[in-house]
Amino acid sequence: MITCAKALVRLLEAYGVDTVFGIPGVHTIELYRALTGSGLRHVTPRHEQGAGFMADGYARASRRPGVCFIITGPGMTNIATAMGQAYGDSVPMLVISSVNRREHLRLGHGRLHELPDQRALVAGVSAFSHTLTRPDELPEVLARAFTVFACARPRPVHIEIPLDVLDADASHVDLTPRSLPRAPGASAATIGALRELLARSPRRVLLAGGGAIDAAVQVRALAERLGAAVALTVNARGLLPPDHPLLLDGVQSFKEGRQLLDAADVVLAIGTELGETDYDFFGVGPLKLRAPLVRIDIDPIQALGAHAAALPVVGNAAAVLDDLLADPRELGGDMDWAHTSVAEVNAAVWAHADATGRRFDALLETLRDAAPDTIVVGDSTQPVYRGAVSYRAPTPASWFNSATGYGTLGYGLPAAVGAKLGCPARPVIALVGDGGVQFTLGELAAAREAAAGITVVIWNSHGYREIRDAMVRNEVEPLGVDIETPDFAALAAGYRVAYRAPSGLADLRAALIAQAQRNEPLVLEIDAGRFEWEPR
Incomplete structure (x- = not known):
């Protein structure tokens, strides 16, 4: 007999899934029976939050959905934080959970792991949540999930399967994966209106976000053809190479960056929320645009978001830009203005950097350049905050973190494990603080067990230093931030993981190369x- 659990695993394989993150439990035994003998690799984290973060990092690095098998009740409450981070950053994550038997749902009889309503719990951190009441529903619901990942704003999807459905007979179910629709483009009329607006607007600025991450070729071609200055959000770093003359540093929150936007004749926002943590990083005030705004977004809600667009364009970024670039007619543009403005603004932003900021820049460049094709996964910690305004990623999806958007702690270590498993040939570095890493430190064991050769760089400032500094700036007596720092060498040894304490940048670089x-x-x-920042 092919159970519903076995049918699920076969369909996941058919959709190209190769890895599942989860912690076995009494309610998911049938899922694990189905995994036995399949082509799916199973990775066991030490906490369901770690499972979600691993799936997140796997998805961002590999550009394939991350999949989790999660236990009823506490497993779902544990993974909710990771789903929140993925929801905020539009990361495709499929969470398959068990739930109590159909006749016991929502009755409150005190069944094992019982919650009143798991779907209600994750409503705010998922694109949709579905209770599978019959095995026959499985092909349609999975097709819906993978359509969201491929053709809409990719956010977590939750599918819960009652215990009596998991082992139900699914031998009659067609397990052929359904053909998925193509991501939508814009209409010819909309592309024509966009061309007309660009033609009468010689000074152009592109604001690209994570929604453009798979349109790097198109974004670069458009910027060069238009002669447009390009500002990238944290999740869009790498869309232009680090030395590109049209690339602005993370200037959206700097005075000089705001002045550049004021001088533009048109602003194109591509796949970006225009959110606070990218465009008002220093709390200088909401972004205000004087020039006409074009918003290109696969999500119609974003295209009509808080920043009203003169021309909203709903569609996949790559598809829309392909249509725009297909017309060979030139659109002119003030190339000299763009190149001069970018150079001047970047110089001014660099001048804002204090000694600490420049030290963090040197640290980040060492991490990036010690080995080719490195992925740097950050947590909420001081060097990562600096990277939000200064880091130039070499390629798309090679720099991501939890320091913006939802902003959870504990993300960096497990997300780096997921990234390494998704891209095993690439060096992967987790850049974490001594406070944040303690949220998910147990995932060191999972990393070793999975042979995930990540490098965990712990920035040890002996407490929650960023929050302590904020308290001091706001004349609040520091409280709760000077926490006990553990012996990380002893902890690493306890997990049977190699440990070093590099003395300076040269020593750090040598360790990364090895x-x-x-x-x-x-x-x-x-x-x-x-730490020695300069050679002796």
């Missing part, structure tokens, strides 16, 4: 007060 050839994790602890 680690690029290993398939086991490594912890590198940087003591903020002892």
Whole structure:
């Protein structure tokens, strides 16, 4: 007999899934029976939040949905935080959970792992949640999930399967994966209106966000053809190479960046929410645009968002830009203005950097350049905050973190594990703080167990330093931020993970180069007060 659980696993394989993250439990035994002998790799984190973060990192790095098998009740409450981060950053994540038997749902009889309503729990952190009441529904519901991932704003999808449905007979169900629709483009009339607006607007600025991450070729071609200055959000870093003359640093919150936007004749926002943590990083006030705004977004709600667009364009970024670029007619543009403005603004932004900021820049460049094709996964920590305004990623999806948007702690380590499993040939670095890493430190064991050769760089500032500094700036007596710092060398040894404490940038670089050839994790602890930033 082919059970519903076995049918699920076969369909996941047919849709190209190769890895599942989850912690086995008494309510998911049938899922694990189905995994046995399949082509899916199973990775066991030490907490369901870690499972979600691993799936998130896997999805961002590999550009394929991350999949989790999660236990009823506490498993769902544990993974909700990771789903929130993925929801905020539009990351495709499929969460398959068990739930109590159909006749016991929502009755409150005190069944094992019972919640009143798991779907209600995740309503705010999922594109949709569905209770599978019959095996026959499985092909349609999975097709809906993968359509969301491919053709809409890709956010987590939750499918819960009652215990009595998991082991129900699905031998009669057609397990052929359904053909998925193509991502939508814009109408010819809309593309024509966009061309007309550009033709009468010689000074152009592109604001690209994470929704353009798969349109790097098109974004670069459009910027060069239009002669447009390009500002990238955190999730869009790498859409232009680091040395591109049209690339602005993370200037949206700097005075000079706002002045550049004021001088533009048209602003094209591509796949970006224009949200606070990218465009008002320093709390200088909401973004105000004087020039006509074009919003290109696959989500119609965003295309008509808080920043009203003179021309809203609903469609997949790559498809829309392909249609725009297909017309060979030139659109002119003030090339000199763009190149001069970018150089001037970047110089002014660099001048704002203090000694600490420049040290963090040197650290980030060392992480990026020690080995080719490195992925840097950040947590909420001071060097990552600096990277939000200064880091130039070499390629798309090679720099992502939890320091913007939803902004959870504990993300960096497990997300780096997922990224490494999704892209095993690439070096992967987790850049974490001594406070944040303690949220998910147990995932070091999962990294070693999965032979995920990540490098965990711990920025040890001996407490929640960023929050402590904020308290001092706001004349609040620091409270709750000077926490006990553990012995990370002893912890690494306890997890049987290699450990080093590099003395300076050169030592750090040498350790990163050596680690690029290993398939086991490594912890590198940087003591903020002892690290040598300059050679002796």
